[in-house]
Amino acid sequence: MKQKLISALISLVLSLCLLLGAPTAQDFAFYVLVVMNVLVWIGVLSGLIKVEVAKKLLKHAWVSVLSTGFQIYALIASGHPALAASSFLASFFMVISASRAIKAAPGSST
Numbered sequence: 001m002k003q004k005l006i007s008a009l010i011s012l013v014l015s016l017c018l019l020l021g022a023p024t025a026q027d028f029a030f031y032v033l034v035v036m037n038v039l040v041w042i043g044v045l046s047g048l049i050k051v052e053v054a055k056k057l058l059k060h061a062w063v064s065v066l067s068t069g070f071q072i073y074a075l076i077a078s079g080h081p082a083l084a085a086s087s088f089l090a091s092f093f094m095v096i097s098a099s100r101a102i103k104a105a106p107g108s109s110t
Helices: 002-020 023-045 051-059 061-077 081-103
Strands: none
Touching: 002 023, 002 061, 023 081, 051 061, 051 081, 061 081
């Protein structure tokens, strides 16, 4: 839970930089989010979400939903709708990959 809250806090700070920050802070937050988005897509498309990671990802998913929702709002409000769409899709496919990894795990009841 501690790692999830730290992640949500970082996402919140970047989102607030996009919405309320000076132009240099907005640029910094935008480029950090672009790099994070690229890394998420690499992880999702290369199949790096295995059972252990999937369990961690889905254990406290409500925290991720809130921070991702606010991040997508901040991206749209700051004029970056393409990155917002990409971020939403990456998060969506990450959750799908995690749930598939758990269902395909040996010993899974479904």
